[in-house]
Amino acid sequence: MAFHLLYHLCFIVLALLPCSTMAQTSKNISLGSSLTAQNDDNSSCPSPSGEFAFGFRQIEKDGFLLAIWFDKIPEKTIVWSANRDSLVPQGSKVELTSGGQFVLNDAKGSQIWSANSPSTGVSYAAMLDTGNFVLANRNSTNLWESFDQPTDTMLPTQSLQQSGKLFARYTVTNYSTGRFMFSLQPDGNLRLYTTNFPQDSANFAYWSVKNTEIGFQVIFNQSGLIYLTSQNGTILNTISVNPIATQDFYQRSTLDYDGVLRHYVYPKRSTSGEMWPMAWSTSSFIPPNISLSIVEKVGSGGCGFNTLYRVDNTCACPNGYSFIDPNDELKGCKQDFVPQSCNAPADDFDFDEWPNTNFPGLDYEQFQGMAEDRCRQSCLEDCFCAVAISNIYRECYKKGLPFVNGTIDSSTHGTKALVKFRKHNSISKKKEDSTLIIVGSVLLSSLGILNFILPLITYVVVSRMYSRKAVAVPPNYQGMNLKYFTYEELKEATNEFKEELGRGTSATVFRGVLACDEGKCVAVKILDAKQV
Ligand SMILES: *[C@@H]1O[C@H](CO)[C@@H](O)[C@H](O)[C@H]1NC(C)=O
Ligand SMILES: *[C@@H]1O[C@H](CO)[C@@H](O)[C@H](O)[C@H]1NC(C)=O
Ligand SMILES: *[C@@H]1O[C@H](CO)[C@@H](O)[C@H](O)[C@H]1NC(C)=O
Ligand SMILES: *[C@@H]1O[C@H](CO)[C@@H](O)[C@H](O)[C@H]1NC(C)=O
Ligand SMILES: *[C@@H]1O[C@H](CO)[C@@H](O)[C@H](O)[C@H]1NC(C)=O
Ligand SMILES: *[C@@H]1O[C@H](CO)[C@@H](O)[C@H](O)[C@H]1NC(C)=O
Ligand SMILES: *[C@@H]1O[C@H](CO)[C@@H](O)[C@H](O)[C@H]1NC(C)=O
Ligand SMILES: *[C@@H]1O[C@H](CO)[C@@H](O)[C@H](O)[C@H]1NC(C)=O
Numbered sequence: 001m002a003f004h005l006l007y008h009l010c011f012i013v014l015a016l017l018p019c020s021t022m023a024q025t026s027k028n029i030s031l032g033s034s035l036t037a038q039n040d041d042n043s044s045c046p047s048p049s050g051e052f053a054f055g056f057r058q059i060e061k062d063g064f065l066l067a068i069w070f071d072k073i074p075e076k077t078i079v080w081s082a083n084r085d086s087l088v089p090q091g092s093k094v095e096l097t098s099g100g101q102f103v104l105n106d107a108k109g110s111q112i113w114s115a116n117s118p119s120t121g122v123s124y125a126a127m128l129d130t131g132n133f134v135l136a137n138r139n140s141t142n143l144w145e146s147f148d149q150p151t152d153t154m155l156p157t158q159s160l161q162q163s164g165k166l167f168a169r170y171t172v173t174n175y176s177t178g179r180f181m182f183s184l185q186p187d188g189n190l191r192l193y194t195t196n197f198p199q200d201s202a203n204f205a206y207w208s209v210k211n212t213e214i215g216f217q218v219i220f221n222q223s224g225l226i227y228l229t230s231q232n233g234t235i236l237n238t239i240s241v242n243p244i245a246t247q248d249f250y251q252r253s254t255l256d257y258d259g260v261l262r263h264y265v266y267p268k269r270s271t272s273g274e275m276w277p278m279a280w281s282t283s284s285f286i287p288p289n290i291s292l293s294i295v296e297k298v299g300s301g302g303c304g305f306n307t308l309y310r311v312d313n314t315c316a317c318p319n320g321y322s323f324i325d326p327n328d329e330l331k332g333c334k335q336d337f338v339p340q341s342c343n344a345p346a347d348d349f350d351f352d353e354w355p356n357t358n359f360p361g362l363d364y365e366q367f368q369g370m371a372e373d374r375c376r377q378s379c380l381e382d383c384f385c386a387v388a389i390s391n392i393y394r395e396c397y398k399k400g401l402p403f404v405n406g407t408i409d410s411s412t413h414g415t416k417a418l419v420k421f422r423k424h425n426s427i428s429k430k431k432e433d434s435t436l437i438i439v440g441s442v443l444l445s446s447l448g449i450l451n452f453i454l455p456l457i458t459y460v461v462v463s464r465m466y467s468r469k470a471v472a473v474p475p476n477y478q479g480m481n482l483k484y485f486t487y488e489e490l491k492e493a494t495n496e497f498k499e500e501l502g503r504g505t506s507a508t509v510f511r512g513v514l515a516c517d518e519g520k521c522v523a524v525k526i527l528d529a530k531q532v
Pocket of ligand 5: 221222223224225235
């Protein structure tokens with residue numbers, strides 16, 4: 001986090017000229033101009049009002065984004081970028097060639113991106129006060145506009161035409177193409193989709209405009225309204241209904257990394273008595289409730305596998321699970337415990353209860369007339385069962401891994417999700433004591449005795465391992481409630497150390513079953529030094 005902040009503070013940029021040299025008089029960028037990505041250099045091309053700027057922003061240590069951002073606010077919020085999926089190193093250069101081509105080359109001179117403008121006719125480039133960066137001809141007709149190639153954001157006066165798309169960024173701090181898409185399709189339907197990430201094809205539409213007429217364009221007008229119109233200008237659907245004055249507020253509409261399209265506002269001045277803080281605030285958003293909207297046939301849902309959507313539409317890992325990547329929660333959750341064995345008792349497992357939780361979709365078993373206690377028991381004894389759903393109609397549903405579609409939904413009364421987890425999870429504790437082998441398990445009935453006996457067992461096993469000689473148990477201990485094991489017995493119990501449960505810095509833990517003790521499960525810890 002600190003790392004990211006650091007780099008966000010020292011955004012950067014540009015070496016050369018056009019804007020800086022022409023500064024006050026003209027904002028036009030002439031043919032033959034270029035800008036170079038450099039650390040510790042913040043020069044950039046501002047728009048005439050200074051509200052927007054164009055240039056390189058440093059995103060990671062040696063990764064620059066050619067971008068447009070709000071330049072008068074401390075956040076310097078990025079609204080467009082050319083190379084979101086391939087950051088360029090220091091020394092990379094964007095150039096408006098003498099032939100009128102606008103190209104981004106990396107430090108070695110390889111082309112990373114170029115504006116798909118006509119091959120002739122461009123006579124200058126300009127960063128406009130609307131946030132639009134344009135290539136224009138001598139008559140000031142725009143031949144190319146950044147507004148026509150949006151990334152994840154629309155600005156007032158910008159519109160989205162048929163076939164136009166916004167793609168969410170990947171995470172808050174990663175600008176690359178993410179998992180959600182806002183699309184005005186060629187057929188005129190306006191939709192929000194999950195994508196088949198990392199491909200950008202549409203997967204599941206979780207919001208769409210229900211209109212009978214064909215949508216022609218999405219307009220974000222200067223009054224801060226966002227709406228879909230038909231070809232003759234009739235408003236078919238209003239996406240953002242609250243008018244907000246552009247002279248008083250910076251505004252943007254961004255498809256965020258979490259799949260929500262939000263209309264943000266930021267006061268231009270701190271006018272006393274205003275209700276808006278000096279920061280980006282959400283004025284409106286779609287869909288109204290994303291957690292209830294995403295139920296894909298395939299895919300990991302809006303939150304990733306093994307997650308549940310909370311009421312506030314954020315993602316949660318149930319007990320026994322944790323985020324695969326805490327900086328990228330939508331990657332889903334991983335199981336932190338040793339999975340249940342199919343031929344061992346289930347006493348070690350319990351359920352994390354999620355009341356009012358809906359879990360539509362695939363169940364591998366369903367039972368009618370089964371009360372909650374029996375539903376629990378059924379899932380507990382079933383090594384395939386990761387989640388059981390029990391409701392007041394005495395229905396019981398079982399789900400395996402990975403599970404998806406879990407959503408807390410206050411309208412589903414009397415349905416609860418029971419997520420199975422291991423109660424005493426030695427692996428997740430990761431405590432690596434330096435004592436050697438063996439861990440007793442259920443076998444030793446009293447802790448007092450365990451404390452007393454453990455050094456002995458340790459001694460026994462260690463000697464076995466290194467000497468492979470039989471060790472006699474001192475007579476004093478005979479007849480007490482304890483068992484000791486030969487190396488061969490442990491080898492047999494663990495099926496020649498086959499099933500690894502976990503690994504520490506100095507030892508590896510294996511699962512074993514004791515033939516002599518009604519098949520009880522044990523964990524056998526073994527020093528790495530020894531060769532099996
Ligand atoms: C930019 O160049 C065009 C065409 O030469 C000219 O009409 C326009 O006034 C220039 N703009 C500025 C801000 O200098
Ligand atoms: C660049 O901007 C950052 C943040 O505003 C500032 O701390 C830094 O001194 C600037 N660097 C230069 C070379 O102007
Ligand atoms: C500029 O406009 C004039 C008159 O409208 C036209 O004749 C000319 O072809 C235009 N030039 C370019 C480069 O578009
Ligand atoms: C952003 O996320 C993508 C997709 O996971 C990854 O390939 C890329 O390296 C990330 N970029 C940064 C700057 O972390
Ligand atoms: C924005 O659109 C609304 C609805 O069509 C309209 O009432 C308003 O006048 C428009 N604002 C501008 C500046 O065009
Ligand atoms: C626009 O077209 C629709 C039919 O496609 C029609 O019902 C409506 O009256 C038209 N509106 C205008 C302003 O022409
Ligand atoms: C999620 O829900 C949808 C809609 O009910 C369903 O088609 C899909 O199979 C579910 N996914 C899983 C993995 O259960
Ligand atoms: C989303 O749905 C949940 C569950 O029905 C509800 O508690 C919550 O208030 C809803 N949120 C919005 C913004 O509608």
